Amino acid sequence: xxxxxxxxxxxxTATGQRVTLRCSPRSGDLSVYWYQQSLDQGLQFLIQYYNGxxxxxxxxxxxFSAQQFPDLHSELNLSSLELGDxxxxxxxxxxxxxxxxxxxxxxxxxxx
Amino acid sequence: EDKVVQxxxxxxxxxxxxxxxNCSYEVTxxxxxxxxxxxxxxxxxxxxxxxxxxxxxSGRLSSILDKKExxxxxxxxATQTGDSAVYLCAVEAKETSGSRLTFGEGTQLTxxx
Numbered sequence: 332x333x334x335x336x337x338x339x340x341x342x343x344t345a346t347g348q349r350v351t352l353r354c355s356p357r358s359g360d361l362s363v364y365w366y367q368q369s370l371d372q373g374l375q376f377l378i379q380y381y382n383g384x385x386x387x388x389x390x391x392x393x394x395f396s397a398q399q400f401p402d403l404h405s406e407l408n409l410s411s412l413e414l415g416d417x418x419x420x421x422x423x424x425x426x427x428x429x430x431x432x433x434x435x436x437x438x439x440x441x442x443x
Numbered sequence: 444e445d446k447v448v449q450x451x452x453x454x455x456x457x458x459x460x461x462x463x464x465n466c467s468y469e470v471t472x473x474x475x476x477x478x479x480x481x482x483x484x485x486x487x488x489x490x491x492x493x494x495x496x497x498x499x500x501s502g503r504l505s506s507i508l509d510k511k512e513x514x515x516x517x518x519x520x521a522t523q524t525g526d527s528a529v530y531l532c533a534v535e536a537k538e539t540s541g542s543r544l545t546f547g548e549g550t551q552l553t554x555x556x
Contacts, residue, residue, distance in 0.1 A: 362541075374486070374533075376546075379543065384540075385541075387542055387543045432477070
């Protein structure tokens with residue numbers, strides 16, 4: 332158990348819908364990273380937050396957005412969902428620079 | 444664009460064998476290289492390497508980084524069936540005020556009894 336929690340574990344929804352994935356980092360960690368893992372694309376970095384501020388952006392679609400709240404939990408919002416958005420979404424947290432990132436258990440999103 | 448290439452993509456060995464997994468990279472503003480083990484769940488952290496030539500060890504696993512030649516290897520000695528997993532290499536690069544990770548495709552290791 333890494334100490335990073337993610338909810339929900341599984342999410343099934345329809346195309347065009349909007350969902351919110353939640354992540355609570357390990358106690359003391361200020362950085363939160365979001366990743367998408369699909370069968371055909373492997374693990375892809377989406378976005379990083381550090382103490383509430385966006386720090387780095389990867390291959391994140393415009394339909395996706397994220398934020399980190401004052402209590403350091405983070406949410407990833409996915410809108411206008413498409414079939415191709417079906418994937419495992421991981422959150423990871425870390426402390427210092429350079430980070431050692433600890434992954435949460437992931438949220439499996441299925442878009443029907 | 445950052446690039447991380449792992450080889451081999453798949454490896455099948457017998458218990459007790461020693462394996463070497465490779466990771467080569469091209470990245471701007473390198474900060475660190477990380478190895479993860481992924482079974483049927485989230486990746487778990489193995490090693491972080493930032494300096495060239497310094498071996499990191501944890502039990503039967505060890506790893507070393509060559510920043511001049513831009514590669515790293517992960518060695519596993521006396522393999523066990525519990526070592527069966529996908530091993531992911533990732534490179535961390537500095538951004539203006541943060542960092543990003545680029546992952547390789549992974550090496551699927553299967554250890555047969």
